[in-house]
Amino acid sequence: MDRDPDDQQLRSLRLSRVLRDIGVTRQMVVRRRETFLMTEKMDNVVNTIRYNRRYNIFVVGSQSEGTTTLDMNSDLDVLNCDNDFTVITDWADWEPGKICLLVIKNDDSPPQHCSLQILSCDCPLPETMDMVPAEWDVEEGKDGRVLLTNTWMDGVMKQECGRLFRKKGPSRSADNDVDSVTAFSYSGPMPECNFLFTRPKPGHWPRPEILAKARLCEIFLVPQGHAESDQSKLEWRFSTLLIERLIMFDLNILKIQVYTFLKILRKTFFKPLVGDRLSTFHFKTALLFTLETYPPEIWQERNLLQCVIYCLKTLQRWFKLRYCPHYTISGVDLFVGKLRKWEFPLLSTVLSDMIDNIMDYVSQIEMDQIGVRIGDGHVAVKTRYQNTIATAWNCFNHSLFAIANISWTTVTENDTVFEILDMITRVREMVAKSDIRAELIHAMKFMYQMLASISASTRLRLNEPISLDTYSLYEASLDSDLTSSRLKFASMLYCSGQYERAELMLAQTESLLHADVWQWCPCAERTRQEPTERFKDTIFKLNAIEVIKSHVAFSVVFNSLEICCMPAFLVYELYRTIGPKDVQHRHPLTGRWMDLVIIDPIVFLYYLQYLTYRQLGEHERKLKALNKLYNYVCFESECRGHIETALHVLGHCYELENRHVVAWACYIKSLELFPNNNAARWHITRLLQQA
16 A cells, blocks of 8 residues: 555545444534543532542543444443542652551562552551451562552442452452442652653654643552562553543544544454454553654644554554553553463464555444445435534433433432431532533422421421422422423322322323423333434534423432322332342342332333323313323333333323223333332232232
8 A cells, every 4th residue: 555655545545434333423422422522520419429539430431532433342441540549659758537548669660560568657667467457358468568459349249239249350349341440549759650741752742731730740559460470460550541432532633533443343343353452542552652753744634544553553563563562551561460471472463464455344333323424325324414413412311311320310319308407518619619500500409399398298297388499499499301300399299189280280291292302211120212213313403401401301200208208109219129039130220220210201100190080070171191101101112111001101091090900910010021020910919919
């Protein structure tokens, strides 16, 4: 290809167009970055109000960089920095009352690694084995020091996550789509982590401004020992994740395209040979050294393929040397513990052929239909607009959960009114100085909804009138989304005997429904309704908050503190977990929703209408509501969402109509769909007792 530069430039332009078609555009990279940085900040808000900022949370890797595609199916990489510990390198930095970890590094320490000695909180002395918390995994080193192992919390996490616990390198997770690393931070000087700033460089890149910011980034110690060490359990690895993220955020769209395409090449041609042992990080390192080595003027769209080849040549040189340097840390060989000696010639041969015949390889890529797109055929492929919408849809889902997560975390913890008030106050304090002000303000509306419901429930339980402040909270929460706050308000009105007002609120809520409403629930164990194409178009045109307010209907959620603000029949849902077998079938982390009442919004709307019209003695309207509920549950829902709860309330309506055989069929069908953790068993038992 080097012998025909004009042809290579034409093919580079075509490849650049293909990459834009699959979503690697400036617009989509910005959207991904904004989404996942907002998610990071919202997660830190939740952490602050619930756990007093025990962790600093960072979303890193390809999702926050924007260096992924739809077919790449990239994991979400999260780093949780534990603030309960202070890492020091000198005894003089010891602080009373803090759990201090002293960095132990000597001539025998592997590159990029150290050990962490636990110090006493009361005085600047080493901690003894008998004083360390029993749940921590610690060991005594050869010199008698009490060292924190990199498996120190594995026992606790295994207990929390059960059979879903997954360990991969430094990551511990219960979710296959999330790599979660718990680390400690250090903000002082670490000589080997200053490699980026001290080694000779041409000087044009990284830019001086970026280097200045990089000097201020904290360093992390992640729980992973050296691959060839006999003391690997006692070792912690230095990580410069924030420096690397800062550098990646400085790349323009052409460089992002180069790196994304390198990742596609890796996954298509190298992963089948050596798995993930030749990792994305190796290719990122090749890109960074290539950017530093080659002049800035070459990084243009018409040179896209040549820039890819330059990066591959950098990697090829390392294959021949059998040594891959770390970009920011000195003395590290990134091939150690990854690639085996006999694999280098094989990889080098493949890489040489790829460099010489790059377009032959491009034409074979199935991921994101790249090979088909680059050819001259007329095979049907997804359009750029379809891929853009799909990328926007992925980002919207993460934004939606981030905004809802504050209230979701709160509702699953059964907080008191005073605790929720304190959380709202703390969020309000953050709003003024936050760059996600709009998201925080909107998230508070869900907290107002819950606070209003708990307050009203308390008043109803004590047989006291509901205060004007509680009504104001309901009013402030009404546009949290399209329906959930309105339905909770209507539920309170029904439970307090205000049937006419409940009827009006339900009618108003029903009038807001339209063909493109998307019902959403955070429960991973239930299949969500599929959104319409017009809905997906909307998320591309409007910001997430506007879409939530006008097009999203959240599931209605009650916890045990709201018991007097929901129809009494729904209380059974709080007790769906009955015996040990049910407990075994609950996800240890995401299954907490099973202690709540969760009902799909359209189901709850029709159910409340039925109950309200029944109280008002409006027989025809009551039956009309029952008919709408029946049609939705049995046909329109397609068994999506919390269909078991929908069948229960439908069965309850038939019980009230004295049609017990139909009610029985509803409960039996529910139990067939979900044999475990299902309140249908209570209802079946009730009917048997009444027979």
